[in-house]
Amino acid sequence: xxxxxxxxxxxxxxxxxxxxxxxxxxxxxxxxxxxxxxxxxxxxxxxxxxxxxxxxxxxxxxxxxxxxxxxxxxxxxxxxxxxxxxxxxxxxxxxxxxxxxxxxxxxxxxxxxxxxxxxxxxxxxxxxxxxxxxxxxxxxxxxxxxxxxxxxxxxxxxxxxxxxxxxxxxxxxxxxxxxxxxxxxxxxxxxxxxxxxxxxxxxxxxxxxxxxxxxxxxxxxxxxxxxxxxxxxxxxxxxxxxxxxxxxxxxxxxxxxxxxxxxxxxxxxxxxxxxxxxxxxxxxxxxxxxxxxxxxxxxxxxxxxxxxxxxxxxxxxxxxxxxxxxxxxxxxxxxxxxxxxxxxxxxxxxxxxxxxxxxxxxxxxxxxxxxxxxxxxxxxxx
Amino acid sequence: xxxxxxxxxxxxxxxxxxxxxxxxxxxxxxxxxxxxxxxxxxxxxxxxxxxxxxxxxxxxxxxxxxxxxxxxxxxxxxxxxxxxxxxxxxxxxxxxxxxxxxxxxxxxxxxxxxxxxxxxxxxxxxxxxxxxxxxxxxxxxxxxxxxxxxxxxxxxxxxxxxxxxxxxxxxxxxxxxxxxxxxxxxxxxxxxxxxxxxxxxxxxxxxxxxxxxxxxxxxxxxxxxxxxxxxxxxxxxxxxxxxxxxxxxxxxxxxxxxxxxxxxxxxxxxxxxxxxxxxxxxxxxxxxxxxxxxxxxxxxxxxxxxxxxxxxxxxxxxxxxxxxxxxxxxxxxxxxxxxxxxxxxxxxxxxxxxxxxxxxxxxxxxxxxxxxxxxxxxxxxxxxxxxxxxxxxxxxxxxxxxxxxxxxxxxxxxxxxxxxxxxxxxxxxxxxxxxxxxxxxxxxxxxxxxxxxxxxxxxxxxxxxxxxxxxxxxxxxxxxxxxxxxxxxxxxxxxxxxxxxxxxxxxxxxxxxxxxxxxxxxxxxxxxxxxxxxxxxxxxxxxxxxxxxxxxxxxxxxxxxxxxxxxxxxxxxxxxxxxxxxxxxxxxxxxxxxxxxxxxxxxxxxxxxxxxxx
Numbered sequence: 001x002x003x004x005x006x007x008x009x010x011x012x013x014x015x016x017x018x019x020x021x022x023x024x025x026x027x028x029x030x031x032x033x034x035x036x037x038x039x040x041x042x043x044x045x046x047x048x049x050x051x052x053x054x055x056x057x058x059x060x061x062x063x064x065x066x067x068x069x070x071x072x073x074x075x076x077x078x079x080x081x082x083x084x085x086x087x088x089x090x091x092x093x094x095x096x097x098x099x100x101x102x103x104x105x106x107x108x109x110x111x112x113x114x115x116x117x118x119x120x121x122x123x124x125x126x127x128x129x130x131x132x133x134x135x136x137x138x139x140x141x142x143x144x145x146x147x148x149x150x151x152x153x154x155x156x157x158x159x160x161x162x163x164x165x166x167x168x169x170x171x172x173x174x175x176x177x178x179x180x181x182x183x184x185x186x187x188x189x190x191x192x193x194x195x196x197x198x199x200x201x202x203x204x205x206x207x208x209x210x211x212x213x214x215x216x217x218x219x220x221x222x223x224x225x226x227x228x229x230x231x232x233x234x235x236x237x238x239x240x241x242x243x244x245x246x247x248x249x250x251x252x253x254x255x256x257x258x259x260x261x262x263x264x265x266x267x268x269x270x271x272x273x274x275x276x277x278x279x280x281x282x283x284x285x286x287x288x289x290x291x292x293x294x295x296x297x298x299x300x301x302x303x304x305x306x307x308x309x310x311x312x313x314x315x316x317x318x319x320x321x322x323x324x325x326x327x328x329x330x331x332x333x334x335x336x337x338x339x340x341x342x343x344x345x346x347x348x349x350x351x352x353x354x355x356x357x358x359x360x361x362x363x364x365x366x367x368x369x370x371x372x373x374x375x376x377x378x379x380x381x382x
Numbered sequence: 383x384x385x386x387x388x389x390x391x392x393x394x395x396x397x398x399x400x401x402x403x404x405x406x407x408x409x410x411x412x413x414x415x416x417x418x419x420x421x422x423x424x425x426x427x428x429x430x431x432x433x434x435x436x437x438x439x440x441x442x443x444x445x446x447x448x449x450x451x452x453x454x455x456x457x458x459x460x461x462x463x464x465x466x467x468x469x470x471x472x473x474x475x476x477x478x479x480x481x482x483x484x485x486x487x488x489x490x491x492x493x494x495x496x497x498x499x500x501x502x503x504x505x506x507x508x509x510x511x512x513x514x515x516x517x518x519x520x521x522x523x524x525x526x527x528x529x530x531x532x533x534x535x536x537x538x539x540x541x542x543x544x545x546x547x548x549x550x551x552x553x554x555x556x557x558x559x560x561x562x563x564x565x566x567x568x569x570x571x572x573x574x575x576x577x578x579x580x581x582x583x584x585x586x587x588x589x590x591x592x593x594x595x596x597x598x599x600x601x602x603x604x605x606x607x608x609x610x611x612x613x614x615x616x617x618x619x620x621x622x623x624x625x626x627x628x629x630x631x632x633x634x635x636x637x638x639x640x641x642x643x644x645x646x647x648x649x650x651x652x653x654x655x656x657x658x659x660x661x662x663x664x665x666x667x668x669x670x671x672x673x674x675x676x677x678x679x680x681x682x683x684x685x686x687x688x689x690x691x692x693x694x695x696x697x698x699x700x701x702x703x704x705x706x707x708x709x710x711x712x713x714x715x716x717x718x719x720x721x722x723x724x725x726x727x728x729x730x731x732x733x734x735x736x737x738x739x740x741x742x743x744x745x746x747x748x749x750x751x752x753x754x755x756x757x758x759x760x761x762x763x764x765x766x767x768x769x770x771x772x773x774x775x776x777x778x779x780x781x782x783x784x785x786x787x788x789x790x791x792x793x794x795x796x797x798x799x800x801x802x803x804x805x806x807x808x809x810x811x812x813x814x815x816x817x818x819x820x821x822x823x824x825x826x827x828x829x830x831x832x833x834x835x836x837x838x839x840x841x842x843x844x845x846x847x848x849x850x851x852x853x854x855x856x857x858x859x860x861x862x863x864x865x866x867x868x869x870x871x872x873x874x875x876x877x878x879x880x881x882x883x884x885x886x887x888x889x890x891x892x893x894x895x896x897x898x899x900x901x902x903x904x905x906x907x908x909x910x911x912x913x914x915x916x917x918x919x920x921x922x923x924x925x926x927x928x929x930x931x932x933x934x935x936x937x938x939x940x941x942x943x944x945x946x947x948x949x950x951x952x953x954x955x956x957x958x959x960x961x962x963x964x965x966x967x968x969x970x971x972x973x974x975x976x977x978x979x980x981x982x983x984x985x986x987x988x989x990x991x992x993x994x995x996x
Contacts, residue, residue: 144392144395144396145395145399145400146399187403188400188403188404188407189399189400189403190399190400190402190403242440244425244433245433245436245437245440246437247422247425247426247433248425248426248430248432249430249433249434249437250426250430251426251427251430251434252426252427252430261437261438261440261607262437262440262441265440265441265607265608265609265615267437267440267609281422281425281426285426286422286423289419289422290419293415293418293419300411300415301408304404304408307400307404308401308404313393313396313400316396316400317400320400320403320404320407323407324407327407327411327414331415331418334418334422335418338418338421338422338425340418340421
């Protein structure tokens with residue numbers, strides 16, 4: 001591709017240290033892998049406690065992690081050019097699957113998210129979390145940056161269609177993450193600030209009609225509860241009150257592993273999934289929380305550096321969008337559990353129980369590693 | 383080459399753009415992550431105390447531990463009110479998969495009534511979340527077996543063991559004991575709400591209500607760790623409850639049984655008092671009810687029967703039945719007549735069988751007139767008049783005293799005043815006076831009414847207990863103590879409380895008591911029928927209380943009066959006459975006269991004197 005500059009250089013292995021050489025051969029970025037492993041392992045401890053010391057859940061999560069890290073390593077082997085080449089197809093297929101869900105999907109807990117293909121049941125919306133940034137980055141990197149109005153318009157349509165389909169399932173949390181993953185590519189591509197500002201302005205204006213016509217009652221309730229949890233102590237306010245109580249009672253040092261009364265006595269709802277940081281905060285205290293923040297910060301910084309140093313605009317846009325999406329999911333969860341944001345079903349990355357979300361996230365990190373190691377090769381060559 | 387150069391320029395420009403955005407993104411991340419970290423710092427470190435306390439409030443539930451209610455025993459230690467373990471069926475609605483289905487199953491299984499279900503649904507509204515709501519009390523062994531076998535169909539159903547009040551003697555002492563019942567909304571006022579946390583029953587009537595504060599005991603407290611569903615996991619600490627105090631009564635269960643046997647189906651009230659301390663030895667009201675029925679909620683149907691019965695079984699006639707005292711007041715009136723010097727021991731009054739006031743043609747009949755057509759004798763003195771219950775003598779005495787002195791005389795014996803017995807809802811009767819008539823009825827007193835009051839009829843009403851207390855003042859020659867069912871609370875004797883103090887010279891007392899002894903032992907005494915085979919001395923007085931007013935010249939014909947219009951019979955008395963150990967007052971409703979009452983008294987006295995010989 002015309003914008004890619006000096007990509008096809010080859011590494012001279014003699015110039016690299018032996019350890020680095022092995023990692024390069026495996027396309028592994030240690031600055032991403034190590035904090036991810038650290039998060040997963042500490043997540044297992046918290047999960048074991050949060051699940052009431054369930055060995056079954058622990059083993060399932062270990063299996064999920066195994067699959068996820070395997071997917072990570074496989075994805076990391078892909079060439080950036082390959083990713084770019086397949087991105088329009090993956091996107092189109094996933095959009096088609098989302099429509100399929102809308103018409104033939106399988107429901108669970110009142111929402112239609114799953115597609116049953118007979119041999120496998122999966123959520124196309126999860127695939128969209130990676131398909132979206134790929135496709136938008138592919139589209140915007142076709143022309144010179146920053147994008148012209150026509151390119152922008154189409155990019156916005158690419159973001160809007162899947163997001164609305166997912167919103168209709170209804171799955172507000174995933175819809176938001178998918179939209180963010182696309183929008184952050186547009187942001188990275190250098191959309192003019194005046195567009196950004198006017199969009200923010202329009203969003204502000206649309207809150208009132210969205211409140212009236214788009215948000216479901218339970219979603220409105222979650223927003224209202226945020227401002228006054230005490231208004232509905234035993235109902236919608238319960239989650240927020242109990243998670244703040246769990247977090248707040250942890251103090252500096254925490255109550256000790258498996259010793260948190262909020263978590264162990266079932267006061268904290270969803271303690272092993274979306275609200276798992278409250279368990280960590282209660283049992284390991286602010287020290288544990290700060291350590292967790294540090295691990296996430298390493299990942300974020302590393303993601304930004306990969307984006308900064310990537311060797312093509314596509315790779316930069318993709319890397320930037322992937323890390324921005326990761327960041328967004330993270331802060332929505334951290335904000336929601338601590339009572340700053342409404343309750344939206346977004347898990348804590350790498351720590352919360354659950355397989356599908358973890359796999360799609362590992363595909364994202366696999367792509368980041370693919371970009372990172374490709375860059376390293378070039379840099380090492382210089 | 384130019385193209386290469388353009389590419390290089392594009393690359394440089396795009397790098398600038400993207401790097402710019404990365405810087406913006408990095409700044410956003412920095413600010414937001416630091417902000418979030420600060421949020422956790424505030425919650426965890428700055429507000430730690432507040433959330434720690436909140437967490438403890440979640441975790442630690444303070445459960446009250448109900449004390450055991452004090453038992454009630456008679457004077458010999460026989461159990462009258464005890465606490466029995468019983469099994470209660472309860473449903474925790476949150477745990478029931480399908481509450482309607484569970485209720486239907488229970489109906490089929492245990493035959494629950496619509497009312498049981500209605501009470502359950504009502505109770506459900508008033509309890510805490512996740513707590514069991516009782517639906518059936520006192521499960522039989524069979525019920526429990528049925529529940530155990532069908533456990534799989536009964537989600538949310540539990541069987542709890544608790545102590546329930548039980549009255550082993552059933553209806554025998556029912557009126558005096560009263561009963562406890564489930565605490566209702568109005569039973570406990572707000573200031574006492576805390577004392578009743580965890581207590582399910584409260585004394586509603588009778589001794590159970592009067593001595594509620596000492597019977598209840600003190601709550602214990604246990605702090606338990608619970609999970610979010612309220613399930614207790616661990617006891618953190620516990621303060622044991624203080625058991626309620628035992629009440630020991632003056633009442634003698636054997637005497638009470640004797641009374642019940644002697645009364646049979648007769649409606650009425652019987653009370654026996656120890657004149658030396660006011661202790662109530664027997665207190666019996668007929669018809670009766672079984673207090674056990676009330677403990678866990680009487681059914682609407684059963685209650686309707688009790689409430690609507692013409693015989694008023696719920697009424698404790700001993701303290702709430704108000705009857706004309708009739709001739710039973712004659713000894714008291716006679717004593718006060720002597721005291722006030724309007725008569726003397728030797729005063730004799732002509733007795734033609736009727737009496738009339740000067741200048742008034744109206745004839746006031748003596749009861750004997752209808753039997754014999756004449757008076758008791760040509761003339762009568764006080765002793766004879768008490769023994770034979772001569773109306774004419776007391777018409778004359780009443781006339782001499784005048785209504786207000788008469789009222790004052792009987793007030794000295796406590797007629798028209800509450801005795802202050804240790805039971806709730808005592809009635810005071812009526813002691814009429816000219817002032818009373820003006821106040822209550824609004825008209826002036828006239829002379830003829832004084833005569834009627836002089837024989838204990840007219841406006842005058844008294845309870846059997848009042849007459850028993852008045853009689854014990856006769857028995858002790860002046861002093862009566864406040865009547866009490868309870869002798870001691872938790873082994874500590876209650877103090878004596880003097881109630882009446884009538885002073886009179888000894889020979890006046892002797893004369894009146896001699897009249898009462900004659901009533902039993904002289905051939906013409908009105909209670910002569912009870913003396914056959916008697917081995918101890920008795921002083922007594924009969925009475926015949928008119929229920930309906932008889933017109934001036936009409937004769938009283940039992941045959942044409944309905945059962946409920948027939949006269950009540952009275953007997954008051956004490957034994958032994960010279961050193962009284964027991965005072966009795968017997969009222970039999972609609973029995974036509976005192977001849978139905980004194981056999982009951984005889985049975986009681988026989989029992990008591992025989993027991994005291996041993």
